[in-house]
Amino acid sequence: MGSSSSPITTTRFRCSSATRQLYRGKGGKDFETPKAEGSRRASDDRIERARRGDARAFEALLAEHADGVYAHVARILGPGGEAEDVVQDACVSAWRSISSFQGTSFRAWLFRIATNRAIDIVRARRRRGELPLEPAQDEVVTWAEPVAGGPDLDDLAADREAVRVVEEALGGIPAEQRAAVLLRDVEGFDYEEIARITGAEVGTVKSRIHRGRLAARNALVARGWRGPAG
Amino acid sequence: MQQHVRDDLSAYLDGALASADRALVDDHLAACAACRAAAAELSATARLIAALPRPDPSRRLVPSLETRFAWLRPVRSLSAVLAGVFVLVFMASATLDTGWRMGGGRAGGSAQTTSSREAGPAAAPQATALDRGAVPAPAASPTIALQEQGRSTAFASPAATGSGARAEVAPPADAVRAAPEPPRIGPSPWLWLGLAAVSGILALVAHRRLRAV
Numbered sequence: 105m106g107s108s109s110s111p112i113t114t115t116r117f118r119c120s121s122a123t124r125q126l127y128r129g130k131g132g133k134d135f136e137t138p139k140a141e142g143s144r145r146a147s148d149d150r151i152e153r154a155r156r157g158d159a160r161a162f163e164a165l166l167a168e169h170a171d172g173v174y175a176h177v178a179r180i181l182g183p184g185g186e187a188e189d190v191v192q193d194a195c196v197s198a199w200r201s202i203s204s205f206q207g208t209s210f211r212a213w214l215f216r217i218a219t220n221r222a223i224d225i226v227r228a229r230r231r232r233g234e235l236p237l238e239p240a241q242d243e244v245v246t247w248a249e250p251v252a253g254g255p256d257l258d259d260l261a262a263d264r265e266a267v268r269v270v271e272e273a274l275g276g277i278p279a280e281q282r283a284a285v286l287l288r289d290v291e292g293f294d295y296e297e298i299a300r301i302t303g304a305e306v307g308t309v310k311s312r313i314h315r316g317r318l319a320a321r322n323a324l325v326a327r328g329w330r331g332p333a334g
Numbered sequence: 335m336q337q338h339v340r341d342d343l344s345a346y347l348d349g350a351l352a353s354a355d356r357a358l359v360d361d362h363l364a365a366c367a368a369c370r371a372a373a374a375e376l377s378a379t380a381r382l383i384a385a386l387p388r389p390d391p392s393r394r395l396v397p398s399l400e401t402r403f404a405w406l407r408p409v410r411s412l413s414a415v416l417a418g419v420f421v422l423v424f425m426a427s428a429t430l431d432t433g434w435r436m437g438g439g440r441a442g443g444s445a446q447t448t449s450s451r452e453a454g455p456a457a458a459p460q461a462t463a464l465d466r467g468a469v470p471a472p473a474a475s476p477t478i479a480l481q482e483q484g485r486s487t488a489f490a491s492p493a494a495t496g497s498g499a500r501a502e503v504a505p506p507a508d509a510v511r512a513a514p515e516p517p518r519i520g521p522s523p524w525l526w527l528g529l530a531a532v533s534g535i536l537a538l539v540a541h542r543r544l545r546a547v
Contacts, residue, residue, distance in 0.1 A: 159404065166397075167396050170395040170396050171391060173395075175388045175390075179386065179389070184392075187389075188391050188392065192397055195395065195396060195397055199397075266382060267386060270386065271386060286383070288380075289383040289384045290386060310350060313348070314341060314343070314344035314376075317379050317383070320379050320382070320383060321375050324379065
């Protein structure tokens, strides 16, 4: 990486470090503490028991993840009864097919079932005209130029208005992009896991995440915020 | 100057680039202030997205899978096993019954043979002849045949004392065929088939109910 005295190197290091710090531990990829390992073993044991038809073990598994899945679905569909129904349907569907579950991550599997259902509902809403048609997936997204004088994006994390703008921006992008961005930035899945969850190629996932973030960034910039000094 | 790398920045920030691509982006960022700024903006945006509020459900989302219909699992297993057992019993019973019916003449003959044996050794040739149908004697009606059969049995004992009565006591073959069937051993095979059907339906209903949970 070279010397950290150079401003260029400092900026580069800051980006990578910040992002790694943001995601470290979410996916459990960088390291696994003894506590996390014990939790994983307990989860594996529950999965095995659930495969053999132990409903109590399966309920315990669901209890670990159901609220997280709901939060994800609610960010796609909006909070409320429909998102709750989707999660419950996903739970029942998972129970019915638990014997055929072959993957290693029950959480990713549950997210896959729920995400696909949520995306189907968004598409149905758009077909019925309840939502505006979403932009084409391959539509070129340009970089909006920041307006000088606005607050720094780095200072916005606690800004409710900024959060609302981000939510709005994510609401306006295609459901597949939104799901990919949320799975990465909120849930901490890596690209390969997101590809399995959404049934897309890794390259497609990269593109969706980038476009989704860019849409949110452009929406913020349009409100007068500017990016961190480069 | 290299081409801008903005399209790769998200993957770069997420550590999802191959090492060669990552090195290219590193080199470009070292020389391009605009792309560094873009990377910083994307990173800040990602942090904002990560900070989105977490909505909480208004109700319990985990369905109760264990408590409501747990008792149906053993019912389903037992019913399925019973259905299989009943089918096997039905098949065995039906086979025996069919054999019994097809061998109805022999069964009558056996009965006759038994009574002949009880009558005495001299009656045995008579029974043998009866089996072979060697002594055909037309009967006007089953009733008469039965009467004649009864008479023949009655005469069987005297016949044991002398061979001259042999032709007189021989009953007609039709009388043997029309003899009342001996009692069936065990219930009808159809009973087992009915039980198999009931068990199968019960297993199916329990299975569907469990799947609907």
